[in-house]
Amino acid sequence: MLVVSSATLATVSCGGLLAGLSLLSLRPAYDKGPSHFQVQLERIAPGTYVEVEWLGRPVVIVRPDRRMVEDLQSIDAFVLGCAPLPNGGMPGAFVYERVSTYKGCGLEHIPAGSPLAPTSFQWRGGWRDACHIGYWDYAGRAVRTDGRAVQLANLVSPEYTLIGNRIDLKRKN
Numbered sequence: 298m299l300v301v302s303s304a305t306l307a308t309v310s311c312g313g314l315l316a317g318l319s320l321l322s323l324r325p326a327y328d329k330g331p332s333h334f335q336v337q338l339e340r341i342a343p344g345t346y347v348e349v350e351w352l353g354r355p356v357v358i359v360r361p362d363r364r365m366v367e368d369l370q371s372i373d374a375f376v377l378g379c380a381p382l383p384n385g386g387m388p389g390a391f392v393y394e395r396v397s398t399y400k401g402c403g404l405e406h407i408p409a410g411s412p413l414a415p416t417s418f419q420w421r422g423g424w425r426d427a428c429h430i431g432y433w434d435y436a437g438r439a440v441r442t443d444g445r446a447v448q449l450a451n452l453v454s455p456e457y458t459l460i461g462n463r464i465d466l467k468r469k470n
């Protein structure tokens with residue numbers, strides 16, 4: 298069962314700018330321990346994201362559009378392992394927990410053009426762990442920290458499947 302409540306969420310436009318639109322906050326009722334939580338991609342405007350709470354964790358679901366994919370591909374050389382986007386081409390969605398892979402604190406949204414963005418390349422928007430100066434893009438890829446002591450890992454995805462236009466979050470067994 299889903300409990301749908303209205304709330305203001307940060308959303309990103311295809312250019313990575315904070316649009317400040319209001320979307321639905323989707324909160325699963327997991328008191329009884331459901332094993333699944335489904336989100337229809339049609340409910341997410343292309344080039345934006347929603348955040349849902351799943352098993353007590355903030356999970357971001359990004360629905361990229363062509364421009365966002367091009368933006369992400371333009372920074373392939375600056376992410377951990379120069380990793381190309383998962384699924385190649387035009388992924389249906391990126392799904393990950395908005396928590397630092399250092400010690401698990403919540404990340405802050407850093408849109409394109411923010412003075413808090415890294416300066417070594419053109420930032421296209423994403424997330425930051427302020428205390429540990431870690432950055433991730435909208436695909437959840439860690440930005441490389443050449444020369445620093447700690448290289449933070451890519452953001453962690455919950456267990457999920459993408460079937461057609463539906464994201465199905467699953468409880469791990």
Ligand code: FES
Nearest residue numbers: 397399400402428
């Ligand atoms: S993991 Fe806690 S602030 Fe970096």
